Amino acid sequence: MTVTAGTVTPAPGTNAPGTNAPAPAPAPAPGTSAEDIEFHYDLGNDFYALWLDATRSYSAARWDGIDGDESQEAVLARAQRAKLTHHLDLVGATPGAGLRLLDVGCGWGGMLAEAVAAGRAREATGLTLSRAQLAHVESLALPGVTARLESWEAHTPARPYDAVVSVGAFEHFATASMSRDERLAAYRAYFGACHGWLRPGGLMSLQTIAFDGASGGAGPVGSFVASDVFPGAALPRLSEITAACDPYFSVTVLHGSPEDYARTLRAWSARLLRARAAAEQLVGAEAYRRYRLYLRACEVTFLRRAATLYRIGFRRRDEPLSLPA
Numbered sequence: 001m002t003v004t005a006g007t008v009t010p011a012p013g014t015n016a017p018g019t020n021a022p023a024p025a026p027a028p029a030p031g032t033s034a035e036d037i038e039f040h041y042d043l044g045n046d047f048y049a050l051w052l053d054a055t056r057s058y059s060a061a062r063w064d065g066i067d068g069d070e071s072q073e074a075v076l077a078r079a080q081r082a083k084l085t086h087h088l089d090l091v092g093a094t095p096g097a098g099l100r101l102l103d104v105g106c107g108w109g110g111m112l113a114e115a116v117a118a119g120r121a122r123e124a125t126g127l128t129l130s131r132a133q134l135a136h137v138e139s140l141a142l143p144g145v146t147a148r149l150e151s152w153e154a155h156t157p158a159r160p161y162d163a164v165v166s167v168g169a170f171e172h173f174a175t176a177s178m179s180r181d182e183r184l185a186a187y188r189a190y191f192g193a194c195h196g197w198l199r200p201g202g203l204m205s206l207q208t209i210a211f212d213g214a215s216g217g218a219g220p221v222g223s224f225v226a227s228d229v230f231p232g233a234a235l236p237r238l239s240e241i242t243a244a245c246d247p248y249f250s251v252t253v254l255h256g257s258p259e260d261y262a263r264t265l266r267a268w269s270a271r272l273l274r275a276r277a278a279a280e281q282l283v284g285a286e287a288y289r290r291y292r293l294y295l296r297a298c299e300v301t302f303l304r305r306a307a308t309l310y311r312i313g314f315r316r317r318d319e320p321l322s323l324p325a
């Protein structure tokens with residue numbers, strides 16, 4: 001890890017936190033492959049536009065205090081905006097703050113747009129592995145926004161960021177075939193990279209689904225989602241997230257909210273059902289049915305508390321701690 005001008009150039013896994021000694025081996029960080037990302041996210045921007053909201057958020061909305069028929073686009077969009085501003089507030093990107101912000105896994109750019117619209121960020125960079133998403137973000141031509149077709153592992157910013165957000169991407173940073181130790185190493189490499197990108201005192205926010213029940217990924221729903229919907233993805237457990245971040249960050253806020261994802265999935269299902277004819281024309285009857293099934297199956301998974309949703313705030317430690325893996 002090289003230290004330059006008050007920041008740490010990221011080289012995740014190449015040396016042990018808190019020491020100058022080289023680490024034994026680079027941490028494995030093979031999450032979902034670009035091909036598997038494209039299998040899911042490049043099904044077509046027009047298809048996703050049929051049932052996502054205007055912010056094109058493809059992650060759980062924040063429903064606190066939001067009333068109304070959730071399947072209506074305006075209500076869903078309000079809840080999605082509440083989610084976006086929640087994360088931006090959490091990292092100090094309040095209106096007018098003018099921060100330098102990184103969004104890891106920027107999707108169709110909703111967070112980037114919200115960040116620059118109210119001057120919360122002066123410069124906002126988004127990373128995605130989906131060509132279709134990149135094309136959409138570029139078509140928005142948002143001032144101050146840069147989108148890159150790049151994995152977080154390869155990202156080397158010219159200057160440190162003030163804040164990092166990542167919403168609904170952490171589920172792609174490890175694969176189901178990894179052992180717990182390998183997953184921990186991959187997550188730890190991610191937090192090490194974030195530490196390297198951030199200025200001293202920098203803040204970070206993470207939203208991710210996580211296993212919460214006893215069954216882990218086992219069972220028919222898990223296998224269906226893993227094989228037919230999100231190949232190459234894996235859910236963490238909270239204990240893995242906290243163990244992985246500990247050398248680099250202190251946790252400032254932790255919210256668990258499975259209801260937020262159940263309600264979002266219900267809203268998406270209702271909207272997709274209403275758009276059935278257009279959806280089938282765009283992606284075919286089989287894909288339409290598969291998506292309806294996946295949205296409903298995942299809703300039930302959250303209602304049964306087999307999985308949950310976390311929103312976690314972090315503060316960068318000035319010096320990484322040397323902790324056992």
Ligand SMILES: C[S@@+](CC[C@H](N)C(=O)[O-])C[C@H]1O[C@@H](n2cnc3c(N)ncnc32)[C@H](O)[C@@H]1O
Pocket residue numbers: 031032037041056057058059104105106107108110127128129130133150151152153166167168169172173
């Ligand atoms: C479920 S989408 C969430 C998008 C957006 N944050 C939102 O909430 O709408 C997951 C995103 O993570 C991105 N992603 C997955 N693995 C990635 C990686 N290794 N590096 C960068 N982005 C990644 C995908 O390309 C996609 O944009």
